Every structure is written in C-alpha cells, then in structure tokens.
Amino acid sequence: GAGAGAGAGRRPGGRRRTRSNGREARGQLLKSAPPLEVGYHSFKDVAEIHSFRTSLLSWYDKSKRDLPWRRLVTTVSDLNKRAYSVWVSEIMLQQTQVATVIDYYNKWMQRWSTLQDLSKATLEEVNEMWSGLGYYSRGRRLHEGAQKVVSEFKGEMPKSAEELQKLLPGVGRYTAGAVASIAFGQVTGVVDGNVIRVLSRTRGIGADSTSPAVTEALWLLANTLVDPARPGDFNQAMMELGATVCTPKAPLCPECPAQPHCRAYRRVGFIHTLNLMS
Structure with a gap:
C-alpha cells in the first residue's frame, strides 16, 4: 500500500505533476500565441489569395x-x-x-x-x-x-x-x-449568409455582420478574393462551401479546402490545446 501511495501523482522520472506546472505550461503557451498581425482580418498578400482561390475552386470542381x-x-x-x-x-x-x-x-x-x-x-x-x-x-x-x-x-x-x-x-x-x-x-464578389460565415471564420471576424461598416468590409473582402478568371464559379464555390461544409453548426473542418487559411480553425485548435493543459 505504501509503495502505491508513494508513486501516485508522479511521472516516470519521479517528478510530481502539480497544478502550478500545468499553469506554467498554459502560461507559456499563451505567451507563444501569435499576436494579431496587421491585416489579420484580410489576406496578407497576392500569394495567399491565389492559394485560397486555387484550393477552393479545385474542391468545387470535384464536390459541387x-x-x-x-x-x-x-x-x-x-x-x-x-x-x-x-x-x-x-x-x-x-x-x-x-x-x-x-x-x-x-x-x-x-x-x-x-x-x-x-x-x-x-x-x-x-x-x-x-x-x-x-x-x-x-x-x-x-x-x-x-x-x-x-x-x-x-x-x-x-x-x-x-x-x-x-x-x-x-x-x-x-x-x-x-x-x-x-x-x-x-469580376465581382457576392455576399450572402453562407459567404458571410465563410469569410467571418476564415478571417476571424467576430463583429456584427449586419452593421453597415462590417457589411462593407465583407463586400470589399469578397471583391478582393473573387477569381478574375472564374468569377461565377468562385462565387458559387463560396456559397457551396458555406452550405455544405462550413455550416452554422458542426462544420466539417477536416474536409474544408479553406482550412489552411482559417483563423477560426486555428483558434479552436489553440483553445483545445489550452484546455488539455488545464
């Protein structure tokens, strides 16, 4: 009995797991969280926009x-x-x-x-x-x-x-x-309920999408993203993504072509890691 009690709460190396250790690790992870860079709610450069377009249209061609x-x-x-x-x-x-x-x-x-x-x-x-x-x-x-x-x-x-x-x-x-x-x-974008959800999640926009300023910002973002070679297909792909993958509840993130660009997906993963360390 004594041996079992002595070993409880220890890791293989003999170090005892303590709440303070967990807090320290959590604090370190919080410090390592990337700061919100300038342009966090938009796309940083032409290469990122091109990557987003290519991934989305490739998915649409296969899955529409x-x-x-x-x-x-x-x-x-x-x-x-x-x-x-x-x-x-x-x-x-x-x-x-x-x-x-x-x-x-x-x-x-x-x-x-x-x-x-x-x-x-x-x-x-x-x-x-x-x-x-x-x-x-x-x-x-x-x-x-x-x-x-x-x-x-x-x-x-x-x-x-x-x-x-x-x-x-x-x-x-x-x-x-x-x-x-x-x-x-x-070459013009479109913004409906599905597109609002996709844009808000991918760019981490939490503001009220019904406010005039946010509405204009979303339209500007949609017009920036639209593919000049395939504007109609791109707009339909955005709507299709919101309707079938980036749904209001239980979105299918593992299947999403926008996942590499998604602020919300990264944030959820980060919070999940924090919770595991609590």
Missing part, C-alpha cells in the same frame, strides 16, 4: 452539387437565357431550401424558358406557378422585371451588377452580383 441552373449556364451560349436562368434560381433560393427549389425551378423553366415567355404570362399564372414557395412578391417582381427587360431594353438583360441592381425590381446587391458574375463573367 449537380443543380439544374448550374447545368443550364454551362450548356447554353445565349447570355440572356443564362442570366434569366440564374435570376430565376437566385430569387427562388432567397427564402427557400435548394431541395424545394429544384422542382419549382424545373417546372418554371419548362413553362417559361425565356424572358419573353415570362413577360407574356399573366400575374395569375405566375402566382399559380409560385404556389407553395411562399413570399409571392418574389414571383411578382420576377414577372415585372421580365416585362421591363422586354419592353424597355429590347429583351437584353442589363449586364453589370450595378445596372442589374438599379434597373430590375427586387434585385438587390447580392442577386445582381450573382447574375453578373455567373452569367456574364463580371
């Missing part, structure tokens, strides 16, 4: 979901039809899950495959087709927008994010950026 509006954009050369398709999908997705939207989108495009077709529909027909999706004003604004493009712009969709937002009813900054980048290849 097969969605009908994505297929149409890659198979149709008519830019107006591509823009119309993205516009319809983005408006439907505003307050509705992807799984629900797919069926509605397919039925909508089968009935009104072009802006011209939609412009000739009645509001009653549009509301009937929209039935079950909710937020009927979305369908009404799509209808109004199609009529405006046909009557005022000779059927030609505005091609820049700035014009899309200014000229089309119900098209905000995000939808305008999505249509302009995906359909027309404009």
Whole structure:
C-alpha cells in the first residue's frame, strides 16, 4: 500500500505533476500565441489569395452539387437565357431550401424558358406557378422585371451588377452580383449568409455582420478574393462551401479546402490545446 501511495501523482522520472506546472505550461503557451498581425482580418498578400482561390475552386470542381441552373449556364451560349436562368434560381433560393427549389425551378423553366415567355404570362399564372414557395412578391417582381427587360431594353438583360441592381425590381446587391458574375463573367464578389460565415471564420471576424461598416468590409473582402478568371464559379464555390461544409453548426473542418487559411480553425485548435493543459 505504501509503495502505491508513494508513486501516485508522479511521472516516470519521479517528478510530481502539480497544478502550478500545468499553469506554467498554459502560461507559456499563451505567451507563444501569435499576436494579431496587421491585416489579420484580410489576406496578407497576392500569394495567399491565389492559394485560397486555387484550393477552393479545385474542391468545387470535384464536390459541387449537380443543380439544374448550374447545368443550364454551362450548356447554353445565349447570355440572356443564362442570366434569366440564374435570376430565376437566385430569387427562388432567397427564402427557400435548394431541395424545394429544384422542382419549382424545373417546372418554371419548362413553362417559361425565356424572358419573353415570362413577360407574356399573366400575374395569375405566375402566382399559380409560385404556389407553395411562399413570399409571392418574389414571383411578382420576377414577372415585372421580365416585362421591363422586354419592353424597355429590347429583351437584353442589363449586364453589370450595378445596372442589374438599379434597373430590375427586387434585385438587390447580392442577386445582381450573382447574375453578373455567373452569367456574364463580371469580376465581382457576392455576399450572402453562407459567404458571410465563410469569410467571418476564415478571417476571424467576430463583429456584427449586419452593421453597415462590417457589411462593407465583407463586400470589399469578397471583391478582393473573387477569381478574375472564374468569377461565377468562385462565387458559387463560396456559397457551396458555406452550405455544405462550413455550416452554422458542426462544420466539417477536416474536409474544408479553406482550412489552411482559417483563423477560426486555428483558434479552436489553440483553445483545445489550452484546455488539455488545464
């Protein structure tokens, strides 16, 4: 009994583990924590941005979901039809899950495959087709927008994010950026809930994303990151990452292509190490 008691709390070398030792180790680790360098919430140089783009697009090319509006954009050369398709999908997705939207989108495009077709529909027909999706004003604004493009712009969709937002009813900054980048290849970023989460975690941004100053900072960051060679794919990759990997709860960090650039991931690992030493 005496021998067992004498050995308790000792390491193989005979040193007793004490609370003070644990505190000292924890203190040393805290001292070794990297300071927040200048530009902590942005990307430090072109090389880091390039690495982020390459990793994200490589992941997207292998892992993206097969969605009908994505297929149409890659198979149709008519830019107006591509823009119309993205516009319809983005408006439907505003307050509705992807799984629900797919069926509605397919039925909508089968009935009104072009802006011209939609412009000739009645509001009653549009509301009937929209039935079950909710937020009927979305369908009404799509209808109004199609009529405006046909009557005022000779059927030609505005091609820049700035014009899309200014000229089309119900098209905000995000939808305008999505249509302009995906359909027309404009080098502009997009910021939605998924992108906010990805940017906030990768760059350690803890501020309220609804405040105007933070919103502008996130848009600036998105516009800095967007890949000039593949702006539409890059924006869809950011949204896809937030929807499928960098989720609000239980994110799949081991599968994330942004992990090497993620401040939140490093911070969680650091805190985990601290907790082990407590």
